[in-house]
Amino acid sequence: MAKQTEANSAADEFPDSRSMVEQTYARYRKRRRRFATTVSLTQFIILIAFVGLWELAGRFKWIDVLLFSYPSKIWTQIVQDFANGSIWPHLGMTVGETVVGFFLGTVLGTLLAVLIWWSEFLARVLDPYMVVFNSMPKVALGPLFIVGFGPGFTAIVATTLSITVIITTLVVYNSFREVDPNYVKVVRVFGGSKSVIFRTVILPASFPAIVSTLKVNVGMAWVGVIVGEFLVSKVGLGYLIIYGFQVFNFTLVMSSLVIIAVVATLMYKAVAFLERKLIRRS
Amino acid sequence: MVPAVQLSQVTHVYVTEREAKLAIDGLSVTIMPGQFVSLVGPSGCGKTTLLSIMAGLLQPTYGSAFVYGQLVNGPSPRVGYMLQQDYLFPWRTILENACTGLELTKRLNSASKERVIRLLDGMGLGGTESLYPHQLSGGMRQRVALVRTLATEPELLLLDEPFSALDYQTKLQLEDLIVETLKAHRKTAVLVTHDLSEAIAVSDQVIVLNRDPGSIRRAFDVPELIRETQPFYAREQSGFNDLFHDLWKELEASDRRGIDGKANGG
Secondary structure (H helix, E strand, C coil), X not given: CHHHHHHHHHHHHCCCHHHHHHHHHHHHHHHHHHHHHHHHHHHHXXXXXXXXXXXXXXXXXXXXXXXXXXXXXXXXXXXHHHHCCCHHHHHHHHHHHHHHHHHHHHHHHHHHHHXXXXXHHHHHHHHHHHHHHHHCCHHHHHHHHHHHHCCCHHHHHHHHHHHHHHHHHHHHHHHHHCCCHHHHHHHHHCCCCHHHHHHHHHHHHHHHHHHHHHXXXXXXXXXXXXXXXXXXXXXXXXXXXXXXXXXXXXXXXXXXXXXXHHHHHXXXXXXXXXXXXXXXXX | CCCCEEEEEEEEEEECCCCEEEEEEEEEEEECCCCEEEEECCCCCCHHHXXXXXXXXXXXXXXXXXXXXXXXXXXXXXXEEECCCCCCCCCCCHHHHHCHHHHHCCCCCHHHHHHHHHHHHHCCCCCCCCCCHHHCCHHHHHHHHHHHHHHCXXXXXXXXXXXXXXXXXXXXHHHHHHHHHHHHCCCEEEEECCCHHHHHHHCCEEEXXXXXXXXXXXXEECCHHHXXXXXXXXCCCCCHHHHHHHHHHHHHHHHHHHHHHHHHHC
């Protein structure tokens, strides 16, 4: 009873402590919401200003329309391409090459990382080769791939792989090595073999690193595919860019760029979504 | 009776890129089943190396280690090891973590799982089975690590400063819990620690080691009265302070010897 009164009198002295908490939180939420709104609004204004200025500059011939085109022309081109379906083979081919290059690159890169983690000998032997290969501009190998695989899908995927595989290997291998040796000790004490150590500790611990190389590889795969298409193809968004450039149809070039930007962003978002799904822990 | 641990003339040389260094020099020790022995000594006395040798994680360069009469040549399910920190896998739930040892030694079945759940429950961790390690406090996590070690029913427990990363209150509670659990199951334990009062409070025997290279300096038997008392109250028993001071002097001398040895060597 005495305790009850004490508690009550304490509550009397600070009658609003609970509502004070709520108010503070409400104020905080409001401030954050307003900040988020301002950010979105500013982003929108920048986009509108850029597109609007470009449109005006094009219409009033402040810039060379032949070279720089303008938004409404590009938009018409895109709508038309989609309406008559002529874009689909190009889009399909490029997205196909990117997805294949991206998955193969990640898988092969990770497998190579596993291999050199397994054998220190192999890691040491391959080290200088990987360093050299990683430092050189891989797209310079494009012509070799065309000669080797013939102009087409395989050569383009190979170009993509040359960009993605080694960097994936280096990043994943590093994350394998950075796993706290004490986790390995936990497994070793229970008599775990090297393959058990890999399965129960190294791989799960490196999972976040592997998934984040996926994100990097999306961008890398696009570089490989577009460059590959510049070099050889008869179909694809990269081909459209080169074709548009050769026939001086820069509206086609620009519209291809816009489509690439949209599709690449979607792909990146898909991988980011996958990352959130795969890594549940906070 | 077959000793739980028998080290004879164990010598270990650590090899790095730069040099080879004598870490342990001809160390022999015998620990009987059911005993709780603490190893104390300045850093560089090879305490953790000794534990690794007993656990079968390291092969001694010379000499041999026997656990329950068997020559140690690799990790054995009869030996459990607890590290400085819990090292629970963050991607596994508490129950999955506690079952790690059973899983790796291929003894995970519904009966053994049931036992792990009971062990967790007995340590005040009931209801946390499906949580993840980051949702638990440091003391709770170290208790899960203890369950993980006990789940495989080892007869010998090697404790590598398992309380050092905890706050004082949690540390005292966990000391009581571990000693109680080990006594109840009649396990043998070897504890490595920096904390002298902890060593006296929990063990039957305290061994002071020399450093550079590691060797036994002196072994102290803890008086009956302190041994019989729970670690928390052991610190208040008569004789505790005397033993503490003896140990302290011995440890200081050991530390000085290491420094002098280095000065002479250099």
